[in-house]
Amino acid sequence: xxxxxxxxxxxxxxxxxxxxxxxxxxxxxxxxxxxxxxxxxxxxxxxxxxxxxxxxxxxxxxxxxxxxxxxxxxxxxxxxxxxxxxxxxxxxxxxxxxxxxxxxxxxxxxxxxxxxxxxxxxx
Numbered sequence: 001x002x003x004x005x006x007x008x009x010x011x012x013x014x015x016x017x018x019x020x021x022x023x024x025x026x027x028x029x030x031x032x033x034x035x036x037x038x039x040x041x042x043x044x045x046x047x048x049x050x051x052x053x054x055x056x057x058x059x060x061x062x063x064x065x066x067x068x069x070x071x072x073x074x075x076x077x078x079x080x081x082x083x084x085x086x087x088x089x090x091x092x093x094x095x096x097x098x099x100x101x102x103x104x105x106x107x108x109x110x111x112x113x114x115x116x117x118x119x120x121x122x123x
Contacts, residue, residue, distance in 0.1 A: 002026040002112040004095050009117030016085050016121070022078040022095030022114055029053070029097070033104035036069060036080045038091035038119075048093070049080060050104035058105050062088075085121045092116040 008020040020036065035050035049059045049069035057069050068081040078095055094117075096110035103109055 002097070004097065004112060004114035006093065006095050006114045006117040009093060009119045011120040011122065012085055014086055014121055014123050017081070017083045018085065018119060020080040020082065020093055020095075020117060020119075022080075024076045024078065024095075024097065027097075027099070027112075029099040031101045032097055032099050033101060033110070034071065034078050034095065034097045035104055035107070035110065036067075036078070036093060036095055037107050038089075038093045040091040043091075045094070045107050047105040047107055051078070052101050052104050054101070060105075082119070085119075087121045087123045089119060090121050091119060093119050 036048040039045040066084045098110045
């Protein structure tokens with residue numbers, strides 16, 4: 001059974017940093033995507049950053065240069081380092097995975113989701 005458990009969210013002031021973690025268990029995929037997505041109240045879920053099993057990464061334009069996605073395969077953990085946070089980054093952040101490569105930025109193609117972790121950035 002696939003399980004994704006996010007942690008690391010919290011409340012910070014604008015300009016601050018947070019590192020989100022997503023502990024994955026219950027599967028082993030050789031070809032996959034993993035991604036971070038977020039959803040603010042009243043808005044659709046959007047892609048933030050993703051990583052393909054070949055190591056290639058992708059970022060939303062709004063976070064490029066501020067956020068970094070990485071993974072530790074030995075620990076089966078996905079990370080999102082978030083720097084220079086802005087109030088508009090406030091949202092529930094989710095990690096997700098799918099056992100296929102490609103189109104990693106599209107949330108509707110993912111099979112498995114974590115429960116989310118809240119990030120709140122105050123001005």
